């Protein structure tokens with residue numbers, strides 16, 4: 001007998017299974033495709049793949065990938081990275097329009113998990129959202145830096161470290177040296193005195209440990225965490241967030257010792273370092289009966305951590321580039337030295353008042369900042385509100401990348417941008433061009449670098465002192481070796497790989 005019913009059931013069952021599978025497939029495909037449907041009037045850009053977007057393309061120096069996309073889609077383009085829509089701004093007109101003219105609209109930061117972990121819940125200055133709390137801390141930090149990190153106090157502070165550097169260099173005279181350790185120790189001392197009123201031996205093992213931890217962070221987390229782009233990734237048993245927490249604890253642990261010590265010796269009648277000034281602000285607010293929710297110990301710790309870390313790492317990387325460039329271009333080095341010998345001579349230290357009198361030296365330093373572009377995409381911004389920009393609509397909360405590298409290497413703005421030429425910053429009459437239009441190494445506007453003035457003064461004093469007293473050259477026998485090689489695969493910046501040079505005292 002033919003089992004009509006059974007056959008019918010089985011046919012119906014098969015039909016049902018097929019329909020369900022097909023429907024599920026279609027729903028999944030639609031949902032997946034929906035993940036890359038652009039918001040209305042969003043800037044054009046690469047389409048990317050469902051779910052992941054174009055994140056797979058950002059696997060090496062993002063600023064280079066962005067340059068390629070800008071050629072294809074224009075100076076403003078957008079793409080999806082995991083769950084995030086990202087807009088990238090290129091070249092000076094658009095970047096300045098955003099950070100200077102529409103500063104508030106672009107003043108937020110994205111809520112990446114990595115930044116959340118690093119700033120103890122966005123309680124620092126650099127990564128916290130645009131808010132009243134951020135404004136308060138930025139203002140406080142600004143005023144503290146004005147007190148302790150400008151003019152004569154800064155000059156005295158920096159020159160107090162020179163004897164330690166001289167001693168160290170005397171020990172390595174005639175031998176190849178990787179100057180990274182030396183300049184980190186120099187800057188560490190400067191920042192420790194500025195922030196905590198404390199100095200360190202150049203050989204202090206804690207300093208070396210602090211440096212290694214920073215290197216580890218760059219190495220393992222240079223391109224951020226998966227959870228920065230996929231919210232569900234924080235539930236995966238991967239070790240990214242855990243590793244970041246552990247590294248952060250190590251980094252902050254050491255800083256905490258200095259914070260506790262400074263607190264122990266805190267004297268409101270004698271405020272002589274940045275951290276004590278922040279404590280005083282907290283104490284005053286308490287006395288006035290003000291709400292100190294925005295001025296907790298964690299906030300103050302995070303502010304000092306920002307100043308300390310940003311203040312050391314950025315200046316060190318810039319000086320590291322400067323030394324490699326000087327060793328590579330001895331003829332530029334010789335011209336700088338002639339100028340310094342003429343204006344300052346050899347018998348006194350360079351001072352902050354020498355600024356403006358050394359055009360070629362200053363032009364060379366600006367060229368180091370342009371050529372190195374150590375922070376090529378600034379820090380990530382985000383829109384504070386729905387924003388009309390460049391003929392497009394950028395929804396509130398969109399991550400925005402300011403590609404300052406595109407300004408610094410723009411062939412329409414610079415003659416031979418790929419070359420290291422101090423003349424880029426000189427005008428025809430021998431005067432330094434300190435604000436050329438396509439130059440923004442510190443960002444600008446609301447979120448511009450808090451330490452720009454400090455960094456420029458630090459760099460001027462240290463660079464000039466080194467040039468006045470030492471020569472930099474490639475290691476004999478290795479003259480043809482390239483030392484300007486960058487660490488690949490990192491979003492932490494354009495950082496150089498380790499190198500060795502000769503640093504010899506001038507006769």
Ligand code: HEM
Nearest residue numbers: 125126307310311314375378379442443447449450451455
């Ligand atoms: C060569 C040295 C330096 C360079 C190239 C540099 C560059 C930058 C850049 C590009 C930004 C991001 C701007 C933006 O997002 O639009 C930034 C932010 C910042 N920098 Fe610097 N910086 C340097 C030195 C310093 C120093 C010495 C300090 C502290 C003493 C400092 C503290 C900060 C802070 C706190 C922020 C975050 C500002 C905010 O979000 O409100 N930087 N810096």
